[in-house]
Amino acid sequence: MKLRNWQSECINSAIFKYKTDKHFLALATPGAGKTVMASVLAKLLYDQNDIDLVLCFSPSSIVAHDFSEALAEQFETHFDGTIGALGNSFTYQALNTLDKKVWRLFKKYRVFVIFDEIHHCAGSNIKDANAWGKQIITTIKEKAAYTIALTGTPWRSDALPIVLAEYCNESKQIQCDYVYGLKQAIADNVCRIPQVIALDNDQITVVEGDETSHFTSFIDLLTQSMIPYSKIVTNTNVIEQLLIHSSKKLNELRTTNKEAGALIVASSIDHAWQIQLILKQTIGESAVVVTSDEGNGKDLIRGFRYNQDKWIISVGMISEGTNIPRLQVCCYLSNVKTEMNYRQVMGRILRITDAPNQQAILFIPAEPNLVEYAYRAAQDIPDELAKVKFVQMDEEIMTEASELIESYEEITHDNNQKVANSSKHTIIIDETTFNFDESLSSFSDIAPSEIGISSDKIMGIFGQFNHKELEIHGFEELIISEQSIKKLKQYSSEVF
Incomplete structure (x- = not known):
């Protein structure tokens, strides 16, 4: 699969950061192709023997299904959590209802986690987290091998911190590891x-x-x-x-x-x-x-x-x-x-x-x-x-x-x-x-x-x-x- 330039750059940036930090935040304008980029990154980490399984979380069932299909295409196997699968794709609503067997995977395997539209999940710690952010902080943040958080709008209207994101101490502005804005996407004939x-x-x-x-x-x-x-x-x-x-x-x-x-x-x-x-x-x-x-x-x-x-x-x-x-x-x-x-x-x-x-x-x-x-x-x-x-x-x-x-x-x-x-x-x-x-x-x-x-x-x-x-x-x-x-x-x- 031929990647767009920004997708290749973002993947390379993530691989480089993973040498020192397990969390990566990418801002890419809606419509740029974040699903494909994250799926290719997952396959690359797997081929490098850096991960064993992939879990994905997204805000809706249709998007979760699209991620499942994209991952299945990259890995040439199903991504539905059944026997033989290398992972699964869920909605954020499932975070509070997943079986304990899923969370046990983090103890036995190196799990790569994809968070789509991460701005839905708020919290710098348990005290200021919403329900989804709290689950990510307590069950995924420290236990995942690596994570990539994706967003097209890296802020919240309530001005709360986005989970897994980093902010400047003085300005309290969000720090994205990779940014691909709409103006760039238009110039590249991507949007x-x-x-x-x-x-x-x-x-x-x-x-x-x-x-x-x-x-x-x-x-x-x-x-x-x-x-x-x-x-x-x-x-x-x-x-x-x-x-x-x-x-x-x-x-x-x-x-x-x-x-x-x-x-x-x-x-x-x-x-x-x-x-x-x-x-x-x-x-x-x-x-x-x-x-x-x-x-x-x-x-x-x-x-x-x-x-x-x-x-x-x-x-x-x-x-x-x-x-x-x-x-x-x-x-x-x-x-x-x-x-x-x-x-x-x-x-x-x-x-x-x-x-x-x-x-x-x-x-x-x-x-x-x-x-x-x-x-x-x-x-x-x-x-x-x-x-x-x-x-x-x-x-x-x-x-x-x-x-x-x-x-x-x-x-x-x-x-x-x-x-x-x-x-x-x-x-x-x-x-x-x-x-x-x-x-x-x-x-x-x-x-x-x-x-x-x-x-x-x-x-x-x-x-x-x-x-x-x-x-x-x-x-x-x-x-x-x-x-x-x-x-x-x-x-x-x-x-x-």
Whole structure:
């Protein structure tokens, strides 16, 4: 297998560091090929007689399956934990439920452990660790022969330390052993240039009792905290407009690339089905819906990966690491507004293929945070998220809403999206406490100021919808092929 230059460099860096340290942290932009790189590294360590077994942990079942396949291809044997296998691939959720026989392997064998999207696991020690981080610290960190931790977004929105990561003593900034950013990946023709198109409206009305308020943009509306962002992404007019413009771009792409597909990221299971209905009524097209309600979600995703269907709708099951290279259009209707979630979703449309047209278009509502993230996408670690804080935790779990949704989208099967065993744990987000028995939609919008807004407010959208292409700073000088995106229009501060 011919490796990309960055993959070879990263493997060589890891081998060199393993001479003095058993832990290695690699930052590579979503879509760059971390799965293949880690699998080849595992095989190289095995061929050098440095390891006996390989275990992999990742945030979702579909990604765990992809790692299992990649490792099986490299080792030419199965990776499912059965007799004759040289290892297995698990989700992070399995960390607390694995049989003791698995942990005994670390005593008898030299085990190489791969952690995908390691930012899900927090903790510099047991005191400030979340549940997954605690397991890694207590059962893997000292017992593994070597580890490689992978991430496309090496920070946490709660600013807690990432497990196994090293930080500068003074600045408390994360120290990655190898960095391969999006700008580098675009220059190397490894990733597509992301084109971001923001939807706005110039006439919005909010009615509360006898009072009527008017707004000329979504930013104007949201900065005054009149309506939560969740009301925008579930508004029928907004959904229709994003779908119409996404469909137009998708159809353009499919004139030269019949396999081009589009991902719609929904806020909840009910929202996903609402979007599917609107897509059918507005455009006359169907979509595959993948949520935790579908017991065959993994099969649906894999089926979409290899067929030529146009649309797939999901809440959190097509997120970090999910590999569907033919996706080139994404409609962001999630009410999660963390930069981590935004970048991971954008990463779903960045994988280069052999298709003649390599455009990647992300449609978003003109929400202020999402617009800001679009401009910062060329940065590897946003300045205000680069530093971490070290806190002491007891029985509380510190996490971020995007992680929570992705994790529990995998394990909950309740139409009302209630999380089981609600009395056992507490979630703290931005100093606001929630119990697991609340619906996901009640805390998936991060800003505490938006929680508890009166539900009797009615929002009407009557004005003209407009779309503006956002020029992402740092990409305008990059030209990767004749089919690459033309320089994006200069974005004016007067747009919103």
